[in-house]
Amino acid sequence: MKIAVLSGKGGTGKTLVSVNLAAITKNSTYIDCDVEEPNGHLFFKPQNIQLEDISIKIPTVDEKLCTGCRKCVEFCKFNALAYIKDKVVVFDEVCHSCGGCVLFCPQKAMSEREKKIGSIEKGNSENVTVVTGILKPGEASGVPIIKQLIKEVENKEGFTFIDSPPGSACVVMESIKDADYCILVAEPTLFGVHNLQMVHELVKLFKKPYGVVLNKCLNEENLAEKFCIENDISIIGRIPFDHQLGMLNSNGMISVRENDKYRDMFSDILQKVTKEVQREATINP
Amino acid sequence: MKISMPVDLKSMDTNLCRSFGRAPYFLIYDTESNESVYLDNSAVASQGGAGIKAAQTIVDSDVNVLLTPRCGENAARVLQAADIKIYKSLNSSAKDNIDAFVDNKLSLLDEIHAGFHHHGGK
The missing domain is CATH 3.40.50.300 (P-loop containing nucleotide triphosphate hydrolases)
Incomplete structure (x- = not known):
């Protein structure tokens, strides 16, 4: 009980x-x-x-693979991602660890890292x-x-x-x-x-x-x-x-x-x- | 030079919006062509991270400066990464603020707040 x-x-x-x-x-x-x-x-x-x-999972971007298509930024309904000066910026404390950006990235440029x-x-x-x-x-x-x-x-x-x-x-x-x-x-x-x-x-x-x-x-x-x-x-x-x-x-x-x-x-x-x-x-x- | 500011209405006489991330519109004013454009703020009804999304709209408009009564830390991080200068606006119309900026009468916003996440604004 x-x-x-x-x-x-x-x-x-x-x-x-x-x-x-x-x-x-x-x-x-x-x-x-x-x-x-x-x-x-x-x-x-x-x-x-x-x-x-x-730990939670936070996305990280491989800049060599990223083409700047912004699929991840558009997908994130928590607005934890921004695209500034040809770079994806991740706001750790806004991220809800849903993993959606990693799934949606057509270039497979995103992966997850553990954050304690x-x-x-x-x-x-x-x-x-x-x-x-x-x-x-x-x-x-x-x-x-x-x-x-x-x-x-x-x-x-x-x-x-x-x-x-x-x-x-x-x-x-x-x-x-x-x-x-x-x-x-x-x-x-x-x-x-x-x-x-x-x-x-x-x-x-x-x-x-x-x-x-x-x-x-x-x-x-x-x-x-x-x-x-x-x-x-x-x-x-x-x-x-x-x-x-x-x-x-x-x-x-x-x-x-x-x-x-x-x-x-x-x-x-x-x-x-x-x-x-x-x-x-x-x-x- | 392109100046941006959060506004309550699509008019040069409107006051600047007290919130940056939740402003209904952004006014983009070009000091060379004297043209003004109003953008809808797609972050206005965001569940969270409105400042980040709103700042993205400003960054994507290739502006040089933002005039705003206040700005949260996440939005400021986006704007600063894009080398957009943030100035403290006057409690007055969009037009007055543009004039004040052009006359060098505005100062940089030195107080970046930690956000009002789930607590509403004061």
Whole structure:
């Protein structure tokens, strides 16, 4: 079962939720898809790390063979190629590695070269396999790394928790594509509601079953909760704005491994998620 | 000398377009023949890389200079590779900008922005 945890902005509690859920589940996998600044490993401190480089393919031109027909420039719908002073210029960061220019070149002047854009680290932390995607600073898109991360767990048994990047852009879509369930983490503020709305629209578009975890709950009006009630969205958990939890978290500790109170809280969320996924499987097999 | 600029409308009285890559038209003005030609910008609705494609149109028109309120780094790379000088335009009509350029009153654009990819312009 693959469960993606997402939110409309950073700092809402995606990592808190996904790390703790993975930590209470037997033989689970945690994948950090927030490749621009992965931080789940700070909590798990995984051992026996295996490193894998991730590269993309970028076209390169043999100027001796190029006749300047511009078939490649015309073909590229991302406009990653230009033809200036009798030379094809490649814009690496605009290229989507589709390989079309190489196929279309009548002179066979184009070929592909590998360009390293990041890496994947795999390790263990007690019961959890921890997989972290890391995008090289300065690279434009983490999508190829997330694709590889998702591929790693394609046929994995048991629970996989996907810690998505913040927002609702391409990288988030890539990270939830294969998910059986989406957990949306929301803050109680007006800003929190706006961000919840964004990811809510996204999971509806992807026709994913989903539920909301309200984080940083205080004993006062909760606008995110109000939004959920008004829109008939199921609330699967409430995490209090709690000093002790904050302390554990800021010290890089996993709360469910430290305190039964939090173990019970996250077990309850996991139970609700499991139930909803099973119910979904019965209604829409 | 051929001068190019992004314009909102096909007219000498139009203001220059605030965006280079997404401008609807380019005005190419020849200072020797006093002729002006308007080109459609095929990059106007591009999914991405509009600056690169728009700059390609400018390069292919054999112009010497571009007058523009702003220019992104990818477009600038294309234009600079083709030895096209980029000048900062005035907040005024195409005609005024041509006059200002001919009178040597424009300065080179020194601020090349990193693009507004997926974030919209300010």
